[in-house]
Amino acid sequence: MDLYLKGKTAVVTGASQGIGRAITKELANEGVTVLAIGRNADLLHSLKEEIITAKGAAPVLLIQDFLEPDAPQKIAATAIEKLGWVDILINNAGRSQPIEVTGSEEVWKAAMTLDFERPRQLTEALLPHFMERKQGAILNLASSYELRSINGSAVAKAAIVSWSKALSAQLGPYGIRVNSLQPGLIDTENIRRFFTSEERKKFAEAEIPLGDFGHAEDMANMAVFLVSPRAGYITGTVSVVDGGMKHYPF
Template identity: 65%
Template sequence: MDLYLKGKTAVVSGASQGFGRAIVKELAQEGVKVFATARNEALLNSLKEEIAAAGGVEPITFAQDFVAADGPENIAAAALASLGHVDILINNAGRSQPLDVVAPDGPWEDSLTLDFTRHRQLTQQFLPQFIERKQGAILNITSTYELRTINASAVAKAAVTVWSKQLAGELGKYGIRVNSLQPGLIDTANTRRFFNEEERNAFAGREITLGSFGEPQDIANMAVFLVSPRASYVTGSVAVVDGGMRHYPF
């Protein structure tokens, strides 16, 4: 299916590995010029090489500490200078942060900064040009894994979901769409910190309808659809890619 993305431009944060890496590769295969940003320059360079070898549109890579106070401003300035304009913004950077019930302020503040505040700030850097051009697609990668233990990242990502819905309500009149994508348990370096292979298999067999953890490509497939013109009537939504892990009342 043609997603009508050829010639579009996109910014993807947290692009060097996991979801972000898979999303950048999929966008590049669809003909999108991607500004891929993350901290790890070596991984960004290898991403560029993989895309070139696969025949995708070569991305622009930009190594930047997203958490730094000037991170969002630097990323936005470099992206606009490189691309001219941005059609698509995918806020993906983040890291799980388990905490004790009573925890110091530092880890809470660090996680809220990374998983919410910097995404809000980066988005606000691009909003004037989205509004001026009366078009744009914003996708926020959040989480569906409703833990029974304290995790600061999950709290911040819940805030992102609410903020996304509010943005969608404000920006629809400008032709700008805003959606959230909630991954379930996906086999990435982030989840491997908490589940070894034996534990993944046992958990998936017990809790996930499709019987396995997902792959980053599963997230990329949905993400690229949601930012494409094929999803032009989808905004304010929360898409779930979790293999049937969550149980709903209806």
């Protein structure tokens, strides 16, 4: 199926590994030029090489710590300068952050900043551009909020989902779509550190009807569809990709 993405441009945060890397590769395969952002320069350079070898659209790399206060403005300015225009924004950078019941303010603040404030600020920095062009597709990576313990990232993502829905109502008249994408347990560095392979197997057998953790590519398939013109009537939604998971861990 042609997703009608060829020649478009995208900004992807957290592109160096995991879900963001898979999304960047899939977009590039579809002919999208991506501004690929992360802190790990080696991983970003290897991503670019892999894409070029696979004859995808060569990404533009930006080494940037998203926690820096001026990161959203820098990313938006670089995107317009290097890409010319932006069709798609994927707010993917994030990190699971388990927190004690009486967690420190510092840890809470870091989680809320990375997983809610910066994606909101980056979106707002690009909104005048999207509104002027009367088009745009924004996708925000979410998380399950039905956890058994407190996770700063999941709380921030609950805010993302609420904000995304409201934003979609405001931006619909401008032809701008805003959706959220909620992973279950996807086999990336973010999650791997919490499970031994034995624990993963045991958990998946008990809780995941499809039998195992998902792959980053499972998320990328849905992400690329949601930001494509094929999803032109889809906005304000939360799509869940979780293998049918019954109960969430942690």
